[in-house]
Amino acid sequence: MKYQCAHRWAFKSWGGELELSEDALPSVIGHEVTLRVTHCGMCHSDLHIQAGGFDMGGGRLSSLERAGSKLPVTLGHEIVGEVVEIGPEVTSVRLGETVIVYPWIGCGECPTCLRGDEHLCVRAARNMGLQVPGGYADVVRVAHARYLVPVGTLEPARAATFACAGITALSAIRKLPAVTADDWVAVIGCGGVGMTAVALLSTTAPAKIVAIDPDPTKREAALRHGACAAYDPNQPDAFKVIGKACSGNIAGAIDFVGAESSSSLAVSLVRRAGQVIIVGLFGGEFRMALPMFALKSLSISGSYVGSLPDLRELVALAQRVTLPEIPLDRRPLNSVNQALDDLSHGRVVGRVILQP
Ligand SMILES: [Zn+2]
Ligand SMILES: [Zn+2]
Incomplete structure (x- = not known):
């Protein structure tokens, strides 16, 4: 099925609330994949991103804007979804498959990216949920099928948390x-x-x-x-x-x-x-x-997040050994602003998982 638009929860000013927007979705090309988001974890980093930066001590705040991030921002980097559309060159995933998205995408060309450490890209990061629209949406577009890892026997809501926390x-x-x-x-x-x-x-x-x-x-x-x-x-x-x-x-x-x-x-x-x-x-x-x-x-x-090989290894490991079951707090995607507010006030036990 072809998705012609994405419904995304994005903030349009730093510190602003998330608002629902409808954005046109161009046809998939090359190695691109469209996923119907089924689960998206909410991370403490989302609060820092929404605020526009990090506390650097001494009353100073880092600025994502100065670092080149542009508005609006659709948050969400712990994404699991169903493959609903694949580009003509995609061979590694099938339609209908449930996959975890590796969201820490780099330029793919600098020496750091070529070494496999795209999360530490020194040139032009394309992190989903910051520079590229993330999973607080009904659908996401992923730049290349290689960033997708099948969930296998894992529970999808839990597998979502692997993309960042794991x-x-x-x-x-x-x-x-x-x-x-x-x-x-x-x-x-x-x-x-x-x-x-x-x-x-x-x-x-x-x-x-x-x-x-x-x-x-x-x-x-x-x-x-x-x-x-x-x-x-x-x-x-x-x-x-x-x-x-x-x-x-x-x-x-x-x-x-x-x-x-x-x-x-x-x-x-x-x-x-x-x-x-x-x-x-x-x-x-x-x-x-x-x-x-x-x-x-x-x-x-x-240490900052992890690499794509780390995600593949963790998914394999989690299917062999029992990892702790972090409590999950499942909420509908349209209550995202309330969920962010609860997270910032310490009213969340475990991980919020948003479901469109
Ligand atoms: Zn995170
Ligand atoms: Zn790079």
Whole structure:
């Protein structure tokens, strides 16, 4: 069936509400594919994108507009849909198939893209849900069939969250140093992404995991998903207590919060020659005494979403091992503004999945 237009929920000014618009959809050409969106996850990044930037600390905000993003923006980068139209050169997906979209699309031509890291493209990103219309719509157009991964036996609503939350967890744990069964890894922030990291680590790495989160229910869940210990970062002398419990042998710490307090805790916790990986985008700034880099032989890196091969690997892995079932909060697409408001006020448990 040919779709001649897309009904998209887009904001037309930074910080503005999403409004429904009807946009003409040109015919598919080449390797393009049209999907009927069945599920689209809502991510915290959507709030930052809608606001127009990130908190860079000291009252400064980054600007997506200055970085070249144009209005209007149709949000939504955790998309699952049914293939309804394929270009003449498409051979890898069939009509009627349910697929996950890899949304972090680069220029496809720069050395970074050619290396397979399109999410880190240095030239002209075409991320769906920011530069290119995303999944808060009835249909989406995908530039090339190679960005589509069949859901297989996975539940589609859950599979949608793999496109951002899932690969973010996988890509972050890949940046850890080689660990043994005597080593510890700290996971700071056990929301959806952090909890997925705990589960992936427990099935793929020999190290012991210490989960760190102020919420006791999240700490309990982390213990069920393979953490050996769990602590509240706000307890008195948290870093001493946690350090002692882990015999001072924390080889790596992944900060899924990305706040000033969580990143400094991560740096204090790791042993000499340890690795800190900052993933969360809560915001603020990071200060550290410069001699500590040398004295501790410390490595600090960031990690941003993941690659297309990461998504393919995660989808395969999830069909072999049991990953944590992050609670899903299913809502109709036309309540998107309410859902964004609820997310920004902490009134969402788990992941919102919008369904057109
Ligand atoms: Zn996201
Ligand atoms: Zn590129």
